[in-house]
Amino acid sequence: MAAVDMTGMNAEGLRRDGFLERLKLFGLCSPAILLVLVILVIPAGWLAYVSFLGADGQFSMENYARMINRKSYMRIFITTFEVSFMTTGICVLIGYPLAYFLSQLPARIANICMITVLLPFWTSLLVRTYAWLVLLQKQGLVNTFAIEMGLWDEPLKIVHNMTGTLIGMVHIMLPFLVLPLYASMKAVNRDYMKAASNLGANPVSAFWTIFFPLSTPGLFAGMLIVFVLCLGFYVTPAVLGGGKVIMVSMKIASNIELFVNWGAASALGVVLLALTIGALWITSRFVRLEQIVGGGH
């Protein structure tokens, strides 16, 4: 191909052929593009349109005004952010030591330990949520065990509330933080650490001044994946929250299922989407999008 002479009489024709070829190859994407357009983009556009219609079918901002005026809607947004920030924070506190531990192990042992991160990653989210529901209930394993060990005296209420939701969410989100973080830690050149200690840094300061800053791309990527996933999460808060933790996605569902109010649901959807895109946009400032989505699998 490279040897084709583009300067001759045929240059114009060859260029056209080349363009057609590329167009044909591009055409291979068309079934995929069609699927995304018909099932996702067009409905999303329609939902955005409906969000600006009032109850009478005329243009109105009432669906958005409701979110600001009504206390219950404000609460839902606060809860959503609360759950998302808390989950992300706890995931960092738990996930960073785990990823660091895994990154320090010899490859063979690391691969075995990695199964403990990958197994939950592959297991159905519903099954894991159910498992926590069973474990955390009043007569559940966690309560019985803690009372036997003398950690607390009476069965604590640790499910059907914020505590239960957070426990379940952290368990589900942790692999999404650990996997990109681990990849990023593995990429750190170990010679830098050697150099740091050679120059007199003690292990703690070598870690904080050299290793930690170099692991931040993976950390940020993981944190934002977790945060974005939390923003739109539905199943776990619905089951473990017991109706006390109402997130935006749950309000959207109930607006459609119970009240058949497409306008209200759509407006919430638009705001949720805007928050998600905002978070992703911030992510793209730090890391390439492909890196993040590629890190998951």
Place this chain on the structure above:
Amino acid sequence: MLKWLREPASETQITHGARLWLYIVATVIMVLLVAPTLIVVPMSFSDSQYLEFPPETWSTRWYEHYFTSPEWMSATVTSFQAAILTMLVATPIGILAAYGLHTSSLAYIRLVFVLLITPMMVPLILVAIGAFYVFVKVNIVHSLFGLVLAHSLLALPLVVIVTGSALKSYDMNLEMAARSLGAPRWKAFLTVTLPQIRFAVITAALLSFLTSFDEVVVAMFISGGDNATLTRNMFNALRDQIDPTIASISTIMVLVTSLLMVLSQIFGRAKGSG
């Protein structure tokens, strides 16, 4: 053991003893990651109405209940049908797109990539209500066809990413060689390129299957009636009470997942292209 504690553990000469806490913390976290799912397995064999661990008397009554219930059986069949069809739809469409993205050097091709991976970024609930709206209009809500379409949408990004990254590490000159020897492009792709990226293709297919099989939120809106999925029925049962039957279904689902995971490790490992 004591000697090991005093040995240096990393380049900074920190000893194993000095970071024993890290080993303990990490082990506890790893146990906590795996234990909850595994504990459901023995619980599902408990005779009691209240899931106990360890079970006082063993029984398979919850499995019997599951296998003899027409609703649960019909939901299981639907879930498997949807998952297999999703795999069969999303994998080829995704491979075609990944190949197109990889070879076409048109400007703005990156935008197409972003478009194709949006389904994994958009909150599921929005995909659910969007699809619900369209499906009501064209009257395919509660149909297997609609369910497969929506699940294929969700699986598509995974296929594009997994096979796309395999194509990146694949030497396109091999396909060029086949074509220069007279093979048409499609034949060169099928006989030369595809076998080379087969591990990624298998991984992508398994991921598509699981995406559909485990999906709850979209299924909640667009599946129903005779075509309600297993996860939809489980979710509805969970919201009401703790039905021990769910424990037996969960065990079976964990089994299916583990099986797929082992398969992907066997097939995906060979060349590290997964």
